[in-house]
Every structure is written in structure tokens, then in C-alpha cells.
Amino acid sequence: MTQYATELQMYVGLREIEKTTSQAAQYIDDLKSGGQLDEINLELTISSELKSILKDVKSFGDININTRSFTPQLKAGRKDQAQNLVPTIPTIEQIKPSMLRQLTIPQDMKPFDIRACRILPDGKYLILDSHSDKSSLLLFINVGLFMKEVMKFKGRSWDTCFIRTNTVAVTLQLQKQIALVDVEKNKIFKSINLSHYCGSVASDGQILLVSSNHKSTIVNLNDMSYTILEGIVADRVALFKGNIYGTMYYKNKVCCYKSTGEPLWTFMHDDINGAQGLTLDKNGFVYIVSMYNKSVVVVSPDGKTCKTILSVADGSKSLYAIDINRETGIMIVSSEISVDEDGSFGSYKKQYETAFVYKI
Structure with a gap:
């Protein structure tokens, strides 16, 4: 773009790029707020009816659940920095x-x-x-x-x-x-x-x-x-x-x-x-x-x-x-x-x- 595009073409092109990246950023934000990215662990509890069968087994062990929210680090260029247009050489x-x-x-x-x-x-x-x-x-x-x-x-x-x-x-x-x-x-x-x-x-x-x-x-x-x-x-x-x-x-x-x-x-x-x-x-x-x-x-x-x-x-x-x-x-x-x-x-x-x- 910087080599061949005019300033107007660069402006329109950057707007399209920003639109696409904004949609991707919004999608990640939705995943974060909806909990789809949370880590899920399974817990197994032994039924009491099985204890008679497993009378010789004292314990299978302990299973603990640790839930931790996923926190993606998203850097939106528009929020943190201005967009710089590369000066074009005049014709x-x-x-x-x-x-x-x-x-x-x-x-x-x-x-x-x-x-x-x-x-x-x-x-x-x-x-x-x-x-x-x-x-x-x-x-x-x-x-x-x-x-x-x-x-x-x-x-x-x-x-x-x-x-x-x-x-x-x-x-x-x-x-x-x-x-x-x-x-x-x-x-x-x-x-x-x-x-x-x-x-x-x-x-x-x-x-x-x-x-x-x-x-x-x-x-x-x-x-x-x-x-x-x-x-x-x-x-x-x-x-x-x-x-x-x-x-x-x-x-x-x-x-x-x-x-x-x-x-x-x-x-x-x-x-x-x-x-x-x-x-x-x-x-x-x-x-x-x-x-x-x-x-x-x-x-x-x-x-x-x-x-x-x-x-x-x-x-x-x-x-x-x-x-x-x-x-x-x-x-x-x-x-x-x-x-x-x-x-x-x-x-x-x-x-x-x-x-x-x-x-x-």
C-alpha cells in the first residue's frame, strides 16, 4: 500500500483493515465475557454402592477443581497509538x-x-x-x-x-x-x-x-x-x-x-x-x-x-x-x-x- 497506493487509497485501505481487526477483537472480547475460554476440570465422586465392592480399597484419591478465568492480552492499535501514513513521493x-x-x-x-x-x-x-x-x-x-x-x-x-x-x-x-x-x-x-x-x-x-x-x-x-x-x-x-x-x-x-x-x-x-x-x-x-x-x-x-x-x-x-x-x-x-x-x-x-x- 505504501509503495503503490495514493493517500486516499491508503486511507480507505486502513479503514478496511481496522474494520476487520475490530471484528476479531470484538469476537475475542465476547469469548472472554461469555466464559467460553474458562478452563474446565472434571470431578469424580465414587458412589456409596460401590464401597462394598471396593471394601479393600481405602481411597482412589482426591480430585480438586481449580477454575481460573482466561485473561487474553489484546492490544488494539487504535486505542494505544495513532495511525501513521507513510509520506508518498509526489508525481x-x-x-x-x-x-x-x-x-x-x-x-x-x-x-x-x-x-x-x-x-x-x-x-x-x-x-x-x-x-x-x-x-x-x-x-x-x-x-x-x-x-x-x-x-x-x-x-x-x-x-x-x-x-x-x-x-x-x-x-x-x-x-x-x-x-x-x-x-x-x-x-x-x-x-x-x-x-x-x-x-x-x-x-x-x-x-x-x-x-x-x-x-x-x-x-x-x-x-x-x-x-x-x-x-x-x-x-x-x-x-x-x-x-x-x-x-x-x-x-x-x-x-x-x-x-x-x-x-x-x-x-x-x-x-x-x-x-x-x-x-x-x-x-x-x-x-x-x-x-x-x-x-x-x-x-x-x-x-x-x-x-x-x-x-x-x-x-x-x-x-x-x-x-x-x-x-x-x-x-x-x-x-x-x-x-x-x-x-x-x-x-x-x-x-x-x-x-x-x-x-x-
Whole structure:
């Protein structure tokens, strides 16, 4: 039932089970109250007429009757405990984001060029604003207001990810480096040099996965040992339950690999055109930014079906980065917006990048 039934089917099924067990419990109660379960012993009394025959026999013995009530121990689940329904994993058709808020970008920081957006465990938002000559790591509080600039970097940075307490990783592409940043102290405390360009980065707290268009590298964060994965070529990567997920921008592919780099499945669909940002929710559904379709597409955990959950009809424009907090189900997506501004020749529309926050 927990594997195949809907919540309604589970409810009806549990009611039928309870009905049957209640009848059995009532039957046992009736047996108990009616005495049918009492222990019965027979008593034999020798007739006086037989005494003359049995004159030489003094006694056959004594027979005593001991009657003891039978007391069954019946534990009715309904009396002692609540019935727990096992949470069911939603189907792909049930996934529908609802808008919560928009990040407020300070006027002096515009225009933005968001390459990555992350939701930290405490609910704050980390934005990577990246340009050709410089990049900035910016922190926003839970309600979407700007808090502080964490770090500045020379040159373009493509991605960032949370590692563990106050620590995030930032890719420094041309330097072939990963910078480990303390967001509380606003400083780089360690740099990791790699043999290839650093495109995207992901971490589960124990390892760091860094991808490029040629190969990928796994860095063990405990001893800083390296493992090269020649078979994994991806523009964006993510980790989930020991598996590696990647998008291939030009080939419009979403791929799933074992931790060793062995392919598990590859998914392609017309709804995915220019695959960029990549993340997963707690149930293993894969969320992809389809850049040219200006949409967000969800792929099933087995890589067989997909569904578009955000599109131009929802106000999506120039999407690029995405992230999900798997504990809270909060999703953040970068997008472009139009703002009315006044100029020398009257008001006009100007395009700015920001990020929208959703509940899924």
C-alpha cells in the first residue's frame, strides 16, 4: 500500500483493515465475557454402592477443581497509538512552484550578471555576480534584501556551492583554481589548484566535484586527494545520494552517472534547449534551466519523463542559475526583469537581472 497506493487509497485501505481487526477483537472480547475460554476440570465422586465392592480399597484419591478465568492480552492499535501514513513521493505532475519573493538589488550594483545563486542552510541567499574582469560573491537575507559583499575576485567566476559551516567554494576559471571562502569572515582561507579549467562545482560536505568541458575532478575534502573523471564532461554539475548529475549546454543533454563516472542514464527532450542551471530536490527530481526556451524543466528521477514548471507565461526571462534547499523545498532562480526608468527623452524600459524565490 505504501509503495503503490495514493493517500486516499491508503486511507480507505486502513479503514478496511481496522474494520476487520475490530471484528476479531470484538469476537475475542465476547469469548472472554461469555466464559467460553474458562478452563474446565472434571470431578469424580465414587458412589456409596460401590464401597462394598471396593471394601479393600481405602481411597482412589482426591480430585480438586481449580477454575481460573482466561485473561487474553489484546492490544488494539487504535486505542494505544495513532495511525501513521507513510509520506508518498509526489508525481512529476504534482510539482508546481509558488512565488514567494524577489531579491531586491541595490541600485548602485546594477546591472547584475548572475552566474550562480545558492540557498544556504540558514535560509540566506548567496549570489555570484560575474563579469569579464571581476566577480563578486554577495549575501542576501531571507526576506530578499542585500546584506553584504562577501568577496571580490579578479576575472570571471562561473559557479559557487555550499560545503559546510560558513564555507563555500568558488570557481576561478582561468586560474584553474577553486577558492574556499569563509562567508562569515569574508576571506579566502584555501585555494585548490586543478589541471583543467573550473566550470561548475558541487559538494556534499565530504567531496568537491569540479567539472569542465574536457573532464572533471573529485577532491576529497578530508585529505585533499584528487580523482580525475575523464568520462564526465558537463557545463553544470550536482550531487545527490552518491550519484553525479550534469548538463551539456550545446548538446541539450541531462546525464546521470555513478560516483565512479559510469553512465546511468541520459535524457534529451525538445523542452530542454540550452541546458544550464542544475539542481535536485529531496525526492531526486532533477531541475534544469532551459536557457533558450526561457523555462525550468523537471526530469523524473529515472530520467524518463519531464515537465515544464516555469515558462515565459510565468514571467521567466533570460534564466540561467537555479538552486533548491532540499530541507525546506525553497527554490531560487535567476531571471531578467524590465524596470521603468526616466531618461532625457522620457521614461523607458530597462532590463536588469535578479532572482525569484519559490516554494515547491
